């Protein structure tokens with residue numbers, strides 16, 4: 130498959146004209162074949178995209194919320210009607226199986242668009258008013274920030290674009306969005322969907338390129354807020370640059386999340402949860418539960434069940450409905466994950482329970498050029514191992530044993546990251562006690578990974594700042610104005626005549 134070139138999109142259209150400036154390519158990770166050429170946005174194009182968003186802002190901000198809502202709801206409905214077509218593009222761009230992209234990526238993005246559209250149409254932007262004293266009251270209003278930058282990671286491209294643009298636009302802001310250069314295909318399609326739904330020109334704009342284009346956005350005086358999803362190390366740079374200019378920030382960063390299997394657990398449930406926490410999206414999920422803490426006495430049975438179920442991880446043709454495991458997103462990321470697996474075997478000397486180096490079994494010959502790794506399970510791991518400490522962002526599970534729940538909690542928290550955590554057990558009181566002690570912003574009991582529009586999500590510690598989704602997710606795109614009204618008839622002053 131080959132797709133038309135992509136160019137900077139602003140003021141309602143993609144830049145036209147013949148070839149100009151540097152380009153990069155989108156590659157199908159299942160085969161390593163090129164599918165699209167993308168033109169890197171020049172500094173002047175980034176500037177023009179921001180200017181077009183700045184110009185569109187006053188009118189969009191003063192459009193009544195219910196009218197903004199109508200446009201966003203129409204966009205959600207277009208997204209749903211084109212679900213399979215858009216999901217196929219996501220599959221080609223990310224390497225995630227169509228069985229995933231057609232049931233998760235576009236749908237959960239459209240859900241969030243609907244959620245925020247409904248929220249702002251039903252009073253979500255209302256302020257409060259209160260009686261201060263008989264002659265005075267205070268009212269507050271929630272005001273949009275201006276033009277915001279959305280900078281996305283490559284693992285959930287269209288979902289990330291929607292999780293950022295939906296509350297941003299619903300709140301009355303405009304956006305300049307930069308997709309990851311690794312998975313840029315969705316961005317123009319989303320811009321066109323918004324346009325078809327009636328979004329005014331300039332309200333949603335797209336720029337393309339690597340970190341240097343991202344950094345033009347974060348430093349630009351025309352940008353009021355930066356909403357970033359990516360690695361902790363990049364997040365530090367982006368937040369630093371934005372803070373220097375007093376911009377608002379939301380940082381959705383990486384994790385190394387623990388799964389705690391309690392002694393009274395239903396082991397089938399725990400194994401299913403641990404597999405979802407490690408192999409969904411080929412492990413390329415920020416909330417992955419890669420440190421699986423299992424009671425010593427349950428280890429053998431946990432491993433036996435896990436080995437039985439690992440045969441249900443099926444690599445293959447990504448459009449086949451039975452395929453539930455794809456390649457890694459790029460050559461660079463493949464090399465990184467392979468280095469970690471090698472390190473686990475050779476340096477950490479963890480015991481390889483399943484997988485390891487090489488390609489998945491039964492991979493068709495036509496896909497052997499892609500960036501495939503085997504789903505991998507290490508056991509007998511210890512907290513000091515590199516594979517246990519660092520975010521691999523691939524399908525690599527580490528099993529650790531513990532002897533008391535307190536010990537498991539202490540070790541689970543012994544990381545600078547705090548994105549997600551989960552617990553599996555039958556004693557629901559104990560589950561809640563454990564959750565209460567875990568240092569993470571997103572937690573699950575007896576399930577893993579679901580992140581509905583209604584649920585505010587964001588990391589603790591080095592995993593981020595602020596939240597996305599839920600009611601609190603809207604506040605992240607607003608600033609407060611408080612107004613004190615005095616009806617006393619005279620202005621209180623210290624400067625009266627003695």
Ligand code: NDP
Nearest residue numbers: 281282283309310339340343344359360363381382383415
């Ligand atoms: P990166 O940090 O490498 O990149 C994220 C985005 O930032 C990309 O668009 C990238 O551009 C851009 N970028 C790079 N440098 C700069 C800079 N100096 N200024 C501004 N922008 C810059 O992350 P990945 O794309 O590798 O994504 C994987 C990471 O994202 C993982 O750590 C994962 O945990 C995290 N993540 C967190 C989520 C959350 O909600 N907490 C959700 C999903 C992922 P380009 O790639 O084009 O160079």
